[in-house]
Amino acid sequence: MRIAFYAPLKSPDHPVPSGDRQMARMLIEALRLCGHEVEISSQLRAYSREASDAAYLDLSKQAEAEIARLRRKWASGGPPDAWFCYHPYYKSPDLIGPALAGGFSIPYVTAESSYSSRRNEGARKLAQEAIAAGARQAAVNICFTARDRKGLEEAIPEGRYAMLPPFIDAARFEGTPRKMQGAARLIAVAMMRPGDKMDSYRMLAAALQLVVDIPWTLTVVGDGPARAEVQQAFAALPAERLAWVGENAPEAVADLLFASDLYVWPGCGEAYGLSYLEAQAAGLPVVAQATAGVPEVVRNEETGLLTAASDIAHFAEAIRRLLGNAAMRAEFGSRARRFVLEERSLTAAAQRLETIFGAFVRRAG
Known part of the structure; x- marks a missing residue:
């Protein structure tokens, strides 16, 4: 499969090291080990440290520009087979993938999405709504911890979930x-x-x-x-x-x-x-x-x-x-x-990912 990969918190190409960047890179390697062709779809960092309506509006406008760019690209070169979003949460929601996946009728996948109902207030509410909508739309939400899965299942019981324990190369x-x-x-x-x-x-x-x-x-x-x-x-x-x-x-x-x-x-x-x-x-x-x-x-x-x-x-x-x-x-x-x-090796993660894709993603495509 051709997979469009997006990490709204921090791109795998970001110059500053962190656990998020490391996991994003390893997910890409695991997907490639499965035989998939993976392309980083966007470098947009949809991260807001402080909650504000103005910050969310600005991110939404940047996301709309990325959506328009990718629509043009896919209209001429063909869309990917799936959109894979790593770590959407209330400070960095995926404001690009759900619209594109819906518009081009391709599966939408999240990994390490998280949702906490106590964040449903003030300027974070819009981001929370985006997280919930993405989880509902997803062919599968891949959870790394039981804690994250519980939070998602309690808030979005109609979602589809699978476990992929944290791993390293x-x-x-x-x-x-x-x-x-x-x-x-x-x-x-x-x-x-x-x-x-x-x-x-x-x-x-x-x-x-x-x-x-x-x-x-x-x-x-x-x-x-x-x-x-x-x-x-x-x-x-x-x-x-x-x-x-x-x-x-x-x-x-x-x-x-x-x-x-x-x-x-x-x-x-x-x-x-x-x-x-x-x-x-x-x-x-x-x-x-x-x-x-x-x-x-x-x-x-x-x-x-x-x-x-x-x-x-x-x-x-x-x-x-x-x-x-x-x-x-x-x-x-x-x-x-x-x-x-x-x-918890890269090889074990790739095998688990391939099982998840077979059960949820290929069936939805």
Whole structure:
């Protein structure tokens, strides 16, 4: 099939790295592994940080221009066989695909669409209505987490839904995990920006102060506008225990994970967190919170330890527990690696996508 791919939050070609960009790129690769021809249909970023009628009107006008452009293009060269929209939600709805899919009678597909009824107010209401209409129209709404599926099903029970668990390209993790020698090597990989990421950094710093009596070092991989604030949060910890390596290429991140022993990241507000899957692919057990979508990618007491939200003391105790139990750490790490390589790889995702397309998309086309 020829698939028109669109990510209203952030194009796969966007210069700034993020989990959204990474997942968009991997979805494209998974679709291509299925044998589909995929083209990024639009670079329009339909994102509004603040709610306002004026911002929504401006985005609508830009979307109308894109619709007109693509209509002209498809009128001469033929339409694609399906429109695939990744991650439409109240801050970045798909204002292009539904009109084109309806006008050209092709299947409309969403992946990681989300809907929360508490956003149905003020200037966000129009965006919410667009999300709901798209979910109703979709041949299938592909959900990455049970949390997102529940939200959609409760609001749009007549929609069609299928599950595709979060996944990564595990090809970079085909090496051999290393065993811990000397001080434990902790690692965290995350952008440095205000909001949930900053909350996680603060919680991690506070938890590490509670385990400063045992030997460990922490490698922090990431950069961003809140770098100074992040480093300040760790100021009470011994500087020699911290390594700030900044943003790294994916291959270098894989090497850093392989050289570590334990992945520590609270995950405040994480939709799911692809870095957890990458860490586990490198054979690292994880310490995180049992919050938001994190339990979708880390199996508590099997591949890591998940603690209650905002409980710094128990988060610290989970770190202490794993660092003090070599057998548990090794078993969790082995299970984690097997979990990702066998169940959450690009190949596994492509197979699941092909099943979904066979059940919903080709039948609708």
